[in-house]
Amino acid sequence: KQEVTQIPAALSVPEGENLVLNCSFTDSAIYNLQWFRQDPGKGLTSLLLIQSSQREQTSGRLNASLDKSSGRSTLYIAASQPGDSATYLCAVLSGGGGNKLTFGTGTQLKVEL
Amino acid sequence: DGGITQSPKYLFRKEGQNVTLSCEQNLNHDAMYWYRQDPGQGLRLIYYSQIVNDFQKGDIAEGYSVSREKKESFPLTVTSAQKNPTAFYLCASSRSSGRTGELFFGEGSRLTVL
Numbered sequence: 391k392q393e394v395t396q397i398p399a400a401l402s403v404p405e406g407e408n409l410v411l412n413c414s415f416t417d418s419a420i421y422n423l424q425w426f427r428q429d430p431g432k433g434l435t436s437l438l439l440i441q442s443s444q445r446e447q448t449s450g451r452l453n454a455s456l457d458k459s460s461g462r463s464t465l466y467i468a469a470s471q472p473g474d475s476a477t478y479l480c481a482v483l484s485g486g487g488g489n490k491l492t493f494g495t496g497t498q499l500k501v502e503l
Numbered sequence: 504d505g506g507i508t509q510s511p512k513y514l515f516r517k518e519g520q521n522v523t524l525s526c527e528q529n530l531n532h533d534a535m536y537w538y539r540q541d542p543g544q545g546l547r548l549i550y551y552s553q554i555v556n557d558f559q560k561g562d563i564a565e566g567y568s569v570s571r572e573k574k575e576s577f578p579l580t581v582t583s584a585q586k587n588p589t590a591f592y593l594c595a596s597s598r599s600s601g602r603t604g605e606l607f608f609g610e611g612s613r614l615t616v617l
């Protein structure tokens with residue numbers, strides 16, 4: 391059974407800092423990995439999708455990497471801003487039928503002025 | 504403006520009542536999903552549908568029911584058999600149920616049992 395872990399559960403950084411969020415998964419036979427952002431009381435917003443054949447994806451100040459063999463992904467946020475404050479979740483698609491994702495519990499990020 | 508619309512945003516239910524959460528998408532996506540989110544836990548899949556008139560149980564389907572009569576709509580009914588229904592419910596869709604699809608979410612519906 392696939393398990394997804396995100397550490398740390400919470401992170402507080404000063405504005406302007408570059409930071410890395412971590413996601414690990416137990417079954418390396420994945421099809422893709424997706425990073426999401428969730429603001430309090432809101433739905434999830436898709437940030438980046440990495441296919442199993444890819445090593446990384448970039449969008450603006452965000453860069454996500456994938457190392458299937460070690461069961462790890464990182465989300466790099468450059469020059470963090472207070473507006474980046476949110477919970478970041480990763481999810482992996484692996485095995486089974488349909489497009490069923492296994493989610494981590496998220497990292498709650500606070501970027502302080 | 505394409506997207507996924509969930510309603511109502513907040514819903515209160517008395518014990519023993521069934522309630523239905525609405526999910527509508529205009530993205531022309533084939534696959535739709537319902538997830539439940541509880542504090543401190545990852546999202547858990549309730550039901551999913553890959554095509555009209557077909558749906559499958561997810562990991563926590565007991566006490567829930569769905570229908571998929573139209574491509575755009577995937578309503579979720581929380582029945583009185585669901586013992587702990589207070590949660591945040593999220594509807595999602597993807598272009599296909601294949602192994603490459605990106606998932607898009609609605610804004611969620613928060614259900615509270617009084």
